[in-house]
Amino acid sequence: MARKLPAKDVVIVGFGWTGAIMAQELTDEGLDVIAIERGPWRDTAMDYPPNYAQDELRYHIRHELFLRPEQTTFTFRNNMSQTALPIRNWGAFMPPNGVGGGGVHWNAETWRFLPSDFVLRTHLTERYGADFLPADMTIQDWGVTYEDLEPHYDAFEYLCGTCGTAGNVNGEIRQGGNPFEGARSRDYPNPAQEQGFGHALFGKAAAEMGYKPFPQPSGNMSRPYTNPLGVRLGPCTYCGYCEWFGCGNYSKASPQTTILPVLIRKSNFMVRDNCEVTRINTDASGKRATGVTFVDTRGEEWEQPADLVILAAYAIFNVQLLLLSKIGKPYDPITGEGVVGRNFTHQVTSGVKGFFDKEKYNFNPFISSGAIGMCIDEFNGDNFDHGPLGFVGGGYIGQVQTNGRPIQTTPVPKDTPAWGAEWKKAVRDNYLSTVLPATHGSFYSYRDIYLDLDPTYTDRLGRPLVRMTIDFHDNELKMSRFLTDKLAEIAQAMGASKVEKSYRKGPYDITTYQTTHLNGGAVMGNDPRTSFLNRYLQSWDVSNLFVTGASAFPQNAGYNPTGTVAALAYWATDAIRTKYLPNPGPLANA
Amino acid sequence: MLNLRRRDLLVSVALWAGSGAMVKAGLISGRLPWATNAGSPPEPVRPGPWKFFTAQEAAAVEALVDRIIPPDPKTPGGKDAGCAVYIDRQLAGPYGRQDGLYERPPFMKGLKGQGPQDPDGPAMHYRKGLAALDEYCRNQHGKPFAELSDSDKDDVLSGIEKGSIELKGGAGQTFFQQVIKDAQQGFFADPIYGGNRDMASWRMIGFPGTRYDYRDWIKRHNERFPLPPVSLEGRTEWVVRKS
């Protein structure tokens, strides 16, 4: 029997980026806020100090900072004719765990989506006609526009000290930035990071080919920075132990380095760590959330009542909690009805290996950061004419290589034996003179790619795991192939002696890493028949429930999602503060 | 509504006292938690008796890692680099036991893309695989794997890799791929874990190890980085020489 705790104004489920942003904003509003996080508290000096954070085996290979599948995992199948099996060890993506969530171990690549991304169906239909889109593609407009979100992108970038070169400031196109980006209201708070040899060489080659390369926007500081909350970050030292690792010297933007020092001092805020929320409770009508139930490390159950529930867990777990709490209509892929689990997507990445003459080229790949690099955006979104190409979507292309960590990054030509003297020689000969640029493509949504609850497998608490049904569609594979070919041309132009392409191939598999950008399942929109949330991230069904995170994306664009995830969180808190709190209830009409 | 004070329950014991043990609290408020001597630094592997392998298994593994990463005049092979020690210690620990992985039944065979569905962890794989390897070699060559000539060893391994040689239990190919992976990981991991002795692999490729500050090098394009590698346990230059 769950014991009831004293009520709070707000309970936040999950304490990563959006949980921290929501807590910071809502405590400023004077509300009494508690956050409940399944994983442990994390702190720079106590958990990933710069004298043992740089341990590739521990953090990259053994996944120390991530969720343990033993605690919970998902099941996976490509399509409905198969039986989903559990993901017993992570591979394709790395779900976060602990205070700070993905913000602790992310690369800090901080992008904005394109204006056309937010009105995707309308835009593509207008340009190419409805018949151009595959019949089973379920992309949607978001219900918000880029202009709605611009001030909130700005807020996140200034919170983090994002380092970059603006390409479009209030309509004025700027040299050295991304000419395709949506107009921003002002410059980045910090200049772009320095670039390594390989990154700069890519930029040079791309420029010579007529592209407009620009530095990737980075949440790793190019110089010391003090954010608007008064929290200070240090300068990034290009250590090459960025993504999947915690940053040991306060130079990667994370909730720890941007929000928590201020938030934790507020008397109207507290956080419980190592407590797992097991359900969102609703009243008898099912239309009002009354709080959450959670389990502590001893297995004891507690109830945290609250007037406002913010579900801010990792995207898939948002969906799982909604399904387990029986909030919203579960999606049925056969009928196409229902919304919880609908429009589930990932990201489509690919790469090439550029092998160079080792006597002439030394790239020092170990000197890098998680969000360094030079990119081009000519082939992202709808920045180019898809008419003759027969697919939609796109992505950025760049030399954004983050590391030279030897367990993971000792590239060899494709016919090199996997072991023996030749292998050893190939490793030695190519380590310093190879570049690994990549493409980062969109993943649009489809009728038969969705989430639901597995009928067989359960977690340690006996609750059904989320089941992912997902495969690549031709559109995405075609798009990715196109990007890969373009990338190979640039790698060649850089002066590579040999370029090997690695196309993304189907079927979708769970063993090779493809970013942790899982999205959808509780998407936002203007129509309750096809979205779980309205444009303010408020549940259509339960008006005192808001759900933040990438679960709100109706489809994924060709960019890393965190910038947009954070902008939506700021947009939602703005709506809560200015519209919901003065007048609680539904903020949008169906 | 409880009106908890801002001072949280984790404040370290009186400023005058010595180091305090880390207290795990479920509720954090008021200040960022702190404890002296906090953190969980890695436990160094020390030379000593095998913790997982029998003497026979150890001989086989040493021979395996020395073919996977053969010695050459410039750099040690897998055996001298400590890769067998690395694997031994890893199998004796959480990795060998599959700690942290999802191990609930039912275990069903699935698509390759669905990932391993195997109740046996690496520890069991090695027990079975090494036994099967030696049994095959005894049957075919009259000796265990470790006692074959190098070229015979390579032939056996190539056969297993291609699938032309089957080991008892049928999992020879996957077992060999696992040994390759483990040996190479041990070769490149920090020496604190038993392999990569004296940072041999890092010297081989020019990887500076655990260095954390390249601000004065990021703009020096196409230049060789000259400093020797460092590991979690430091480097020889950290030792104070007796004058």
Place this chain on the structure above:
Amino acid sequence: MLRRVITVVAVIVVAAAIGLFVGLQSYASRTPSRQGSRIGAQDFDLVAKGHYLVTLGDCEACHTDPGQPGRPFAGGRPVETPFGLILAANITPDRETGIGSWSDEEFDAALRKGRRPDGSPLYPAMPYGSYAKMSKDDVRAIRAYLNTMKPIHNAVETNQLPFPFSIRSGMWLWDALYYDGTTFTPDPDKSDAWNRGAFLVRGPGHCGVCHTPKTVLGGDDTSRRLQGANLQGWFIPEITSNKVRGIGSWSEADLVAYLKTGHNRATAATGPMAEVVELSTSRMKDEDLRAIATYLKDQPGSSEDTPPPLSARDPQMVAGAAIYRDSCSACHAPNGKGAPHLFPALAEAPNVRSRDATTLIRIVLQGTRSVATNAEPTAPAMPSYGWQLSDDQIAAVLTYIRNSWGAAAPPVKPEDVKSVRSGGEG
């Protein structure tokens, strides 16, 4: 250390015996008056003045137990002295276990004379020698403020010292040697700011209790005021005009920033000073902080002589340079300048070149977190290196940072590190 203890024990025993025998009048037991306070509850100005004085005196740091939140001034917090533990008293208005039954005169006697209502002396862990610099009116205001606290029933057995230190009557000798009961008188040759600073530092701020080196018996070595002291595993730095290891090279703004926010361009408050900043100096008025700066920058310091810097070829310097490059520079920067208000600038922080390296050793071994204030909330922390670096290596890298970037200081010995590591003093 043992020799020191034996000396002190001998002195105390003798003193206690004399005290008991002679029955020195002020130490004879008497009956407490139980009158309670006569100060009215409506005297808001007095209460406000008292609140500020309590902030200046940092009473909360000792008299509130951080392990028992919600019980301000209820005592029970252990205070370590060189002779053992004392628990701070309950100074809430509770009549039975606090000071509610004390008359205002008895309260004044405690604060400024170190005398309890029953006549027995307080141990100078309670810095009554400093508080004596305050006036009777000051103390009245403090009483008025404490009267507004919630009475909390919390019986505290303050005297936890081992025999013979537990004999209070022995304190007459200590007082005879060290107690100067005069209230503060301004120096007419000095500015108002200097005098205000002098009052704050010598009086309620009681800075010398930590920052002034002590004699064998634990009293202040008045010939070396504020020149740094070794206390319970920390070296408390010199805060005089000494430009090398004091605050002589800091501007007034540097010192005000440090006291107000806990951080300045060179360094950050940590360890015992973190709490002082948090509870006391960060809540002081700016003009008082400037006054403290004025006074401190005028205090004579220890010798500024430095040894010649060690040669870069000295084995400790060679190893230290390698360790620094590999382990320290990612935060503290190759040129020792760190990042302002985030990573201390070792090239500029005076306590890096202190005569005693105990604090440096302790910080490297165990790690530490700097203070968070509203103005500077980041509270960056230094991780622990004790697991990674040997005594030799810590001694080498500290020797290196003490002798780099144009500065010089005596090298650190591995034995010093070993001593701190095992819980002793460096």
